[in-house]
Amino acid sequence: MEDLPPSLVTEILSRLNDSADLVRCRLVSKTLNEMSYEVxxxxxxxxxxxxxxxxxxxxxxxxxxxxxxxxxxxxxxxxxxxxxxxxxxxxxxxxxxxxxxxxxxxxxxxxxxxxxxxxxxxxxxxxxxxxxxxxxxxxxxxxxxxxxxxxxxxxxxxxxxxxxxxxxxxxxxxxxxxxxxxxxLRLDDEDLNKVNECFPGLKVLNLVGVGGLKEPKIDLKNLKICYWTISNAPLSITILAPSLVELKLECIRPRSLVLETPSLSDLHLTIENADHLKVKEFTCLKSLQLESWNLFSLMGKFGSSRAVKILALNIPKHNQDATPKLSIEILYDSFPNLSSLTLGPGAWSEMEASFCSGGLDGRVEMNGLKEITAYLSIDEMDNTLSFISSMLNRCSNLSNMAVLIHGIVGSRLASKFVSKIRTDLPRLRWRWGFWKEGEKDCWVSAFI
Incomplete structure (x- = not known):
């Protein structure tokens, strides 16, 4: 290490994760000892x-x-x-x-x-x-x-x-x-207002688990990226950020949610209920991820979003007894120009249930869609296979489909499902894996 250029040694020492390691390096050699004071x-x-x-x-x-x-x-x-x-x-x-x-x-x-x-x-x-x-x-x-x-x-x-x-x-x-x-940490509404006032140049803001807020407002004209998780149930949430391009917002049940973010291109929204969501038209929105206990209602707040190309949907806890409202027809009425679609387990279950109760409208055409990622539980294999087949028949340009099967599904049933779907739909490139709550997805194959 003593043969390395001094600038590189200093760079390495500056990247040590713990100062205790820096002190130990001083004992190794005179050179490291001298360089350690340059970090x-x-x-x-x-x-x-x-x-x-x-x-x-x-x-x-x-x-x-x-x-x-x-x-x-x-x-x-x-x-x-x-x-x-x-x-x-x-x-x-x-x-x-x-x-x-x-x-x-x-x-x-x-x-x-x-x-x-x-x-x-x-x-x-x-x-x-x-x-x-x-x-x-x-x-x-x-x-x-x-x-x-x-x-x-x-x-x-x-x-x-x-x-x-x-x-x-x-x-x-x-x-x-x-x-x-x-x-x-703990802040009050007036404290957050002071943050808005005293940090006018903020481009990246992360507020994670900040308690004490009742009617929080972010008002930052230069903000580009924001990650905000709210663990309590505030009365209202307001984001005024004309330059914001990426927003990840997780909240429970605010009485009011106002988003004035006209430049937004990437939105990840997790919300329990969206009855009072107010949004201006997102003309720049390209990537959208929605997670809600009432996903049908939340999707309706976005009208017909023709700019969205990448969409991910999920329902955290799917109610098997509820009347299914979410369907492929509704999805494509709202987002007609999708190229990539990811359906979490709750969203897939509701769409499959909707299909089983009424089929798939023959007028639905999803010609722009090129890839789908689906999280399945396979409660009734024939129903799942029929839904996939009917949906893919309306996706003339689809080339890739990734399927993750719930880890509780037996290996024999999973193998039978994979074999059957590859035989019935040979034109697609498939990728397989398994998912389980609270664990990282496990992929077992690349697209083949």
């Missing part, structure tokens, strides 16, 4: 094992404070830092209050006094900060982390704050910030 990125991680050792019976009290002390010592010695990440390991963050019984502040990483010990010294040169706090210590007291960062890090481009309760009192405008992630 631009520092990742400081408190592991579960380190935490347990510090809390073990007989541990000296000073040991509990070493994580913060080591970090402050490291950053003061690294003069060229432009990226800092400090975090507790995920497995430690998931431990319950009863398991940790912890009201100290040794891992309270957004503690104002801790931030004041190092931010003023290096904050001006930082381009990226990521802090993943220890929820057991951070959740019950407000942190001034955001105002402090805005005071000392005027050149920051990317900011991630996780597992804490934030205050926005005294937050300064940060026009250079383009990428913001707030994850599993």
């Amino acid at each position: 631009r990125s520092l990742n400081h991680l408190c592991s579960l094992s380190s935490y347990l050792i510090s809390r073990s019976r007989g541990a000296n009290p000073p040991q509990a404070m070493t994580f913060k002390i080591i970090f402050k010592d490291l950053v003061r010695r690294l003069s060229k830092l432009d990226s800092v990440s400090i975090a507790v390991e995920k497995s430690l963050g998931r431990r319950s209050y009863d398991e940790v019984e912890d009201d100290d502040d040794d891992l309270y990483l957004t503690e104002p006094s801790f931030l004041k010990d190092w931010l003023p010294e290096i904050g001006g040169g930082l381009r990226s900060i990521s802090i993943c706090d220890f929820w057991s210590q951070s959740s019950w007291r407000k942190s001034e982390a955001l105002p402090l960062i805005s005071s000392f890090c005027s050149n920051l481009l990317k900011l991630e704050l996780k597992n804490t309760w934030l205050s926005v009192d005294g937050l300064n405008c940060m026009p250079k910030l383009t990428n913001l992630t707030l994850e599993f």
Whole structure:
């Protein structure tokens, strides 16, 4: 490694996932020791094992404070830092209050006094900060982390704050910030309004599991990409983002959902009920993924979307006793120019049930469709085969079909199904696999 160019050695050391590895490298050789002080990125991680050792019976009290002390010592010695990440390991963050019984502040990483010990010294040169706090210590007291960062890090481009309760009192405008992630933390509506006001240059915004919001509004004219998951049921959700091109929104049952995003081209929407969804026409929308307990109603909110080429549909929990409303006819009335279609297990089951109750309208032609991905359960093999055959007979340009069979289906039945469908429909290229709730899809063949 000593024969490598110094710039490459520095790049490698800057990519280490844990500062402990950086310290170990200093012991290997004089060259690595010298290069270790040139790194631009520092990742400081408190592991579960380190935490347990510090809390073990007989541990000296000073040991509990070493994580913060080591970090402050490291950053003061690294003069060229432009990226800092400090975090507790995920497995430690998931431990319950009863398991940790912890009201100290040794891992309270957004503690104002801790931030004041190092931010003023290096904050001006930082381009990226990521802090993943220890929820057991951070959740019950407000942190001034955001105002402090805005005071000392005027050149920051990317900011991630996780597992804490934030205050926005005294937050300064940060026009250079383009990428913001707030994850599993507490905010109020007025706090989110302050974020809109103080981060006008945001292009990427991730809000994951942010609690406390009742009528949240995102109003950012430069925003391009947004990922927003809302675990509670707010009264209303509003997104005003004229430049937004990609949106992933997961929410439960808002009374009102307003999307004013005319440039949107990629939308992934998961919502329990969409009775009060208000959308302006998406003339640029090319890719659409919809997941809802009332998928039929949700699809109706989009009218006839001729721009959509890629469509994925699913119903999280399909009600076998409900009257099927979703059908291929309705799908193609809404999205007549599809080239790619993915049907999750709930959507496929409802469409198959609709077909079995009334057949398939002979006028349906899906000539633009080139590929289909289907998640099947195969309750009645003859019905499933008949539905596939009838649907594909109306897809003159279809070339690829991928079929994933539920893992509970017996191997003998699955093999029989695969053999039968390949014999009956030999013109297509098929791909096979298995799916199961909560697990990654398992593909067993490529397109053949």
